[in-house]
Amino acid sequence: MDLLDRLPSPLTANSRRFFTIWDRWRRGRKLPERRDISAAALGDLADYCLLLDIRGRDEIRIAMVGRMITERLGFDLAGMNYLDLTSRENRAWRAHLTVAQAAQPCGVVIYYWLRFADGSVLPVEFSGAPLCENGAEAATLILCCATGLTKTMTDSSVLDPDSYEEGDGMRFIDLGYGVPPLVPSQRQEPRPVQ
Numbered sequence: 001m002d003l004l005d006r007l008p009s010p011l012t013a014n015s016r017r018f019f020t021i022w023d024r025w026r027r028g029r030k031l032p033e034r035r036d037i038s039a040a041a042l043g044d045l046a047d048y049c050l051l052l053d054i055r056g057r058d059e060i061r062i063a064m065v066g067r068m069i070t071e072r073l074g075f076d077l078a079g080m081n082y083l084d085l086t087s088r089e090n091r092a093w094r095a096h097l098t099v100a101q102a103a104q105p106c107g108v109v110i111y112y113w114l115r116f117a118d119g120s121v122l123p124v125e126f127s128g129a130p131l132c133e134n135g136a137e138a139a140t141l142i143l144c145c146a147t148g149l150t151k152t153m154t155d156s157s158v159l160d161p162d163s164y165e166e167g168d169g170m171r172f173i174d175l176g177y178g179v180p181p182l183v184p185s186q187r188q189e190p191r192p193v194q
Contacts, residue, residue: 003175004020006173006175007019008109008171008173015127018042018145019107019175021042025037025131031130031131031139032131033131033132033136034131036131037131042145047067048147049069049145050069051142051143052143054140057095062077062082063078065078082094097184102138105175107127107128107174107175109125109126110126126145127147128143128144129143170184171184
């Protein structure tokens with residue numbers, strides 16, 4: 001079965017394009033490597049991507065951030081711990097889901113309702129797929145791509161940080177190696193994956 005056939009049907013065209021590019025980077029391997037990431041291949045999607053570097057359960061660094069993400073947030077996420085962008089209550093669960101995604105390995109899609117200072121909302125589809133460091137076999141990186149689901153009609157550039165603390169409708173996507181035995185929307189005791 002082709003990767004595009006395994007993708008959930010409601011994904012946006014941009015997310016489908018993101019997974020298609022990621023799949024090309026594999027070139028028959030289980031996973032692409034860091035050196036395979038190409039801004040040219042991503043085209044306009046590169047401005048909406050970020051790269052997570054999983055260093056441990058409590059440290060998931062944001063290694064690369066697209067220009068439009070920085071512009072919308074009003075600050076650069078590069079170097080920050082991804083887990084610092086969520087609530088204290090959600091931190092362990094977000095870490096567990098991120099590590100599980102890399103360990104399986106599998107893709108992910110999640111939805112955020114980003115609120116601006118003027119009260120307008122931008123729904124965003126956030127897709128991600130794992131990669132390896134150059135020469136490694138296990139995934140420790142996740143490349144993510146954000147796609148706005150509507151055109152914002154706001155002049156406000158300030159996002160409410162509470163609006164990206166937790167997403168909705170997260171689901172794992174089988175990229176050829178199954179998905180973790182977890183239901184992302186239902187918090188559970190962390191279980192080993194793989």
